[in-house]
Amino acid sequence: MKHNGKKIVIIGGGIAGLSAAVYALKCGYEVQVLEMHDMAGGLAMSWRRGGYTFETCLHWLVGSKPGGEFNRVWKELVDLEKLTFLNPHEFVRIENETGDSLRLYTNVDMLEAELLRRAPDDIVAIRNFTHAIRTLGKFRLIDPSGGIADNWFNMLRDIPVMPLLMKLGKMSGKEYGARFADPLLRSFFTTGDMGKLTAIAMVLSLAWMNEQDAGYCIGGSQALIGLFEEKIAELGGTVRFNAKVERVLVDEGSAVGVQLCGGEAIPADWVISAADGHATIYEMLGGRHVDDGIRRIYADTESFASYVQVSLGVAMDLSDQPAMLTRVLCAPLVVDPETELPNLGFRFFHFDPTFAPAGKTAVTAILPTRNYKYWQSLRAEQPQRYRAEKGRVAEAVIGALEGHLPGVRESIEVIDVSTPATVIRYTGNWKGSQEGWLMLPGAGIKPFPNTLPNLDRFFLIGQWIMPGGGLPSGPMTARPAIKAICRRDHVPFDIQPEMHREEPVTV
Numbered sequence: 001m002k003h004n005g006k007k008i009v010i011i012g013g014g015i016a017g018l019s020a021a022v023y024a025l026k027c028g029y030e031v032q033v034l035e036m037h038d039m040a041g042g043l044a045m046s047w048r049r050g051g052y053t054f055e056t057c058l059h060w061l062v063g064s065k066p067g068g069e070f071n072r073v074w075k076e077l078v079d080l081e082k083l084t085f086l087n088p089h090e091f092v093r094i095e096n097e098t099g100d101s102l103r104l105y106t107n108v109d110m111l112e113a114e115l116l117r118r119a120p121d122d123i124v125a126i127r128n129f130t131h132a133i134r135t136l137g138k139f140r141l142i143d144p145s146g147g148i149a150d151n152w153f154n155m156l157r158d159i160p161v162m163p164l165l166m167k168l169g170k171m172s173g174k175e176y177g178a179r180f181a182d183p184l185l186r187s188f189f190t191t192g193d194m195g196k197l198t199a200i201a202m203v204l205s206l207a208w209m210n211e212q213d214a215g216y217c218i219g220g221s222q223a224l225i226g227l228f229e230e231k232i233a234e235l236g237g238t239v240r241f242n243a244k245v246e247r248v249l250v251d252e253g254s255a256v257g258v259q260l261c262g263g264e265a266i267p268a269d270w271v272i273s274a275a276d277g278h279a280t281i282y283e284m285l286g287g288r289h290v291d292d293g294i295r296r297i298y299a300d301t302e303s304f305a306s307y308v309q310v311s312l313g314v315a316m317d318l319s320d321q322p323a324m325l326t327r328v329l330c331a332p333l334v335v336d337p338e339t340e341l342p343n344l345g346f347r348f349f350h351f352d353p354t355f356a357p358a359g360k361t362a363v364t365a366i367l368p369t370r371n372y373k374y375w376q377s378l379r380a381e382q383p384q385r386y387r388a389e390k391g392r393v394a395e396a397v398i399g400a401l402e403g404h405l406p407g408v409r410e411s412i413e414v415i416d417v418s419t420p421a422t423v424i425r426y427t428g429n430w431k432g433s434q435e436g437w438l439m440l441p442g443a444g445i446k447p448f449p450n451t452l453p454n455l456d457r458f459f460l461i462g463q464w465i466m467p468g469g470g471l472p473s474g475p476m477t478a479r480p481a482i483k484a485i486c487r488r489d490h491v492p493f494d495i496q497p498e499m500h501r502e503e504p505v506t507v
């Protein structure tokens, strides 16, 4: 690729920053990604402890299906076919402590049959639900970086889906779930952040799973991140680690570079922040480039909860377990003084052989909490109590797991607990949020502005400008930003898909 003589500095080496880096390199820019952590990925993260790998992010990757709509976008960036995708046929099993259980399958016909068998009185609601999954499988995403000319075909194809999309878009998960009398089925929609999100979020995810377009890749989110690092190196870009940006340098209304903690200044023709939105706007830019719209977003929009993650290395083959299990608890689990959970989700990673030695299984539980201040202040001011609290929560989680798998405690050889303080320390995300902004009823599927008032040569990308977040928000927000930069610099934005070198592997 011929260098076009211009430099872009990208703050943050999560999926959004890495996506922008690849697009920019392919357009001939010199690119430097500055990442404060010592590895890339941000929230798309896993870590190794005592022979086990504990994944935090990847449940499903939209765009995993060869030939699918979003697959094309991933392939503009990396050679996705180097990954091996799994499409589990059981999405989640929900059970209570009295032995009642419900299986939610990814295949819509199996799902319908199971729900009708279990809850025949909910027949109308079930049929509407599965009809919505089948219908939304036909929904085509609109490319936010394109105009009518790029999108007209998908817009036309979406016309029959629009009435349903608009109906679901106005409803929360809680309102949607209220139509089911069956308590386990209802709990699937109504608990935690799921109950607050627009009903589109879960129905669309199930639609993509039914299409086998939301699989899990072996190696988890870091396998995907590794492909980006490989591609950036191949194209001559750099990712500099342990490089925390303190300030965006602004001269006469234009971003001209960044300053790292420690004082080093790095000049650039363009600056893109793929880091936390709040820290970028209010700290790195000192709150000098805000208007009422931005103030309203940060004052009024609700973000996803943060989380405590309890990860267990279990010296047992748990391949008879579902990939995901939700236990509806008789007594709520106390996470912290403001947070009690009525149910607890486990993931049994028996399907990923890279995560544990043969015959052993990595098990994780994500416990949502918004009380990030509690965990941050405990860690900073009372380290002993912080450790004790982590131990208490781990013990409660193990207790709940024992209810499902009596005797499992004896086989637990690794216990690891991360908290909202860990998430903030390693990713800088505001309030330790796991996915940026909630996609709320009535808000539609559209990004927030990617520029700031009175600030030229600067873009925001990533989960903080795409409500709903998720890995696809990386390319979806990076693409329009690089396209706009190219337009300004009169550089062609001509991105070709990566050619695959091996046959795709789908299990």
Ligand SMILES: Cc1cc2nc3c(=O)[nH]c(=O)nc-3n(C[C@H](O)[C@H](O)[C@H](O)COP(=O)(O)OP(=O)(O)OC[C@H]3O[C@@H](n4cnc5c(N)ncnc54)[C@H](O)[C@@H]3O)c2cc1C
Pocket (backbone or CB within 6 Å): 011, 012, 013, 014, 015, 016, 017, 034, 035, 036, 037, 040, 041, 042, 043, 044, 056, 057, 058, 059, 060, 061, 062, 243, 244, 245, 246, 274, 275, 276, 279, 307, 366, 426, 427, 428, 429, 433, 434, 435, 436, 461, 462, 463, 464, 469, 470, 471, 472, 473, 474
């Ligand atoms: C528990 C959990 C489950 C999830 N499940 C899924 C899933 O199944 N599928 C899915 O698609 N998504 C999932 N997500 C969401 C997904 O991980 C995120 O939405 C996505 O990774 C966000 O990417 P990002 O690049 O926008 O932000 P981030 O990943 O937060 O990246 C921002 C980067 O900027 C760096 N940074 C911050 N401040 C600075 C600074 N001052 N200087 C330098 N660097 C800085 C950070 O270290 C970080 O690396 C999940 C997330 C969580 C937590």
